[in-house]
Amino acid sequence: MVPLAGLRDTLLDHAIAMLEAGEAEPGIRALARAAGVSAMAPYRHFADKAALLSAVAERxxxxxxxxxxxxxxxxxxxxxxxxxxxxxxxxxxxxxxxxxxxxxxxxxxxxxxxxxxxxxxxxxxxxxxxxxxxxxxxxxxxxxxxxxxxxxxxxxxxxxxxxxxxxxxxxxxxxxxxxxx
Amino acid sequence: MVPLAGLRDTLLDHAIAMLEAGEAEPGIRALARAAGVSAMAPYRHFADKAALLSAVAERxxxxxxxxxxxxxxxxxxxxxxxxxxxxxxxxxxxxxxxxxxxxxxxxxxxxxxxxxxxxxxxxxxxxxxxxxxxxxxxxxxxxxxxxxxxxxxxxxxxxxxxxxxxxxxxxxxxxxxxxxx
DNA sequence: CATTGTCTGTTTACACCGTATACATGGCCA
DNA sequence: TGGCCATGTATACGGTGTAAACAGACAATG
Missing domain, CATH: 1.10.357.10 (Tetracycline Repressor, domain 2)
Structure with a gap:
């Protein structure tokens, strides 16, 4: 269980990619799946879905x-x-x-x-x-x-x-x- | 099980009321609950959630x-x-x-x-x-x-x-x- | 009158979602 | 060496949209 290299950035990358692909509002679970990680992992980097989307908006x-x-x-x-x-x-x-x-x-x-x-x-x-x-x-x-x-x-x-x-x-x-x- | 008087309109009324109250995107189930009806009842009047929201938009x-x-x-x-x-x-x-x-x-x-x-x-x-x-x-x-x-x-x-x-x-x-x- | 639809609503069930809680594991520092 | 902390996992709960099968009321038809 070696820590992934920047899961946070990986999640944001996938979020942007999904948005570019037309997905409306990628979800926490879908993002985790795309990153090959458990559903709860994103919560180590974002307080909740809103925080994640906020970070996406920042990008x-x-x-x-x-x-x-x-x-x-x-x-x-x-x-x-x-x-x-x-x-x-x-x-x-x-x-x-x-x-x-x-x-x-x-x-x-x-x-x-x-x-x-x-x-x-x-x-x-x-x-x-x-x-x-x-x-x-x-x-x-x-x-x-x-x-x-x-x-x-x-x-x-x-x-x-x-x-x-x-x-x-x-x-x-x-x-x-x-x-x- | 007498048919309700215009469940369709009742649902739309509640949807508008919820939106006015600040709810973002009232859901099918919440609407059904508000109308005192089972979760599936709205589907007799709207094909899916999008159709319901579309009717709300029309209003x-x-x-x-x-x-x-x-x-x-x-x-x-x-x-x-x-x-x-x-x-x-x-x-x-x-x-x-x-x-x-x-x-x-x-x-x-x-x-x-x-x-x-x-x-x-x-x-x-x-x-x-x-x-x-x-x-x-x-x-x-x-x-x-x-x-x-x-x-x-x-x-x-x-x-x-x-x-x-x-x-x-x-x-x-x-x-x-x-x-x- | 009996029968047969059709329209409306119910029940049950499934897959998905966000997320709270508890746990495991690895690296780092004392 | 020991313990802490950061990170990821497993499990569970309540919410969602919605598919499928069923039940009662009404109208039209025999």
């Missing part, structure tokens, strides 16, 4: 942040903002179950536009419209999150062009001074 | 439509649109578990901006910006749905004023001609 947000960062690489502030928005929706569509799990798990889900995973988006908005418009970041966040959620849960067909169009419209509205109304 | 969308309609009562097109948006978010915050269930259940969830539950919103957008801007309705829908989802799943604190501000900004952007970019 998901790390992947998410990487995707947003990659999209923020070059171009004007406006171009970068739009690119981030497209990346946001693309990530959700590419990893639907993971994205759902990330936000379904109440703990660990970010509560502010400036939470780590979204600070990069918020920063870009601030660079574009100024720090003095706190609603602007919320608006951009809501737009991309709304599009992503509708695409996932509503099955709304979505093209990158539409994401771009909506975001550009919103930015145009900010520039036109509509956000203080 | 939820009816309530939702009523809320949106009530908000569409008076004012200019812009005012009505914004009022609908506020009502959208308010509904989600007032019935969080029901709102989640409505969109979690893949079947029955509307897939287009002009699905019955949202036709009223889409119509208002069209009245405001013209029929020739199909992205506008999607954008408004995404904004209010995103705000609602963030408020629910992310715990983002949200005030009606913010909803209004974001929607007005977006409308300003449409008027400024930004949506065709």
């Amino acid at each position: 998901g947000f790390a992947m998410f942040l990487a995707a947003l960062s990659a999209a923020d690489a070059e171009g004007s502030d406006a171009e970068r903002l739009v690119a981030q928005g497209v990346a946001y929706v693309d990530f959700a569509c590419a990893h639907p179950a993971l994205f759902r799990a990330m936000f379904a798990c109440g703990a660990g889900a970010p509560k502010q536009p400036d939470a780590p995973a979204f600070a990069i988006l918020t920063r870009r908005v601030a660079a574009l419209v100024g720090e003095d418009d706190p609603v602007a970041a919320l608006g951009c966040w809501a737009i991309v999150h709304g599009l992503a959620t509708l695409a996932l849960n509503g099955g709304v067909p979505l093209a990158a062009a539409q994401v771009r169009a909506v975001l550009r419209t919103y930015v145009a509205g900010i520039v036109a001074g509509g956000s203080t109304g | 939820g969308f009816a309530m939702f439509l009523a809320a949106l309609s009530a908000a569409d009562a008076e004012g200019s097109d812009a005012e009505r649109l914004v009022a609908q948006g506020v009502a959208y978010v308010d509904f989600a915050c007032a019935h969080p578990a029901l709102f989640r269930a409505m969109f979690a259940c893949g079947a029955g969830a509307p897939k287009q901006p002009d699905a019955p539950a949202f036709a009223i919103l889409t119509r208002r957008v069209a009245a405001l910006v013209g029929e020739d801007d199909p992205v506008a309705a999607l954008g408004c829908w995404a904004i209010v749905h995103g705000l609602a989802t963030l408020a629910l799943n992310g715990g983002v604190p949200l005030a009606a004023a913010q909803v209004r501000a974001v929607l007005r900004t977006y409308v300003a952007g449409i008027v400024a001609g930004g949506s065709t970019g």
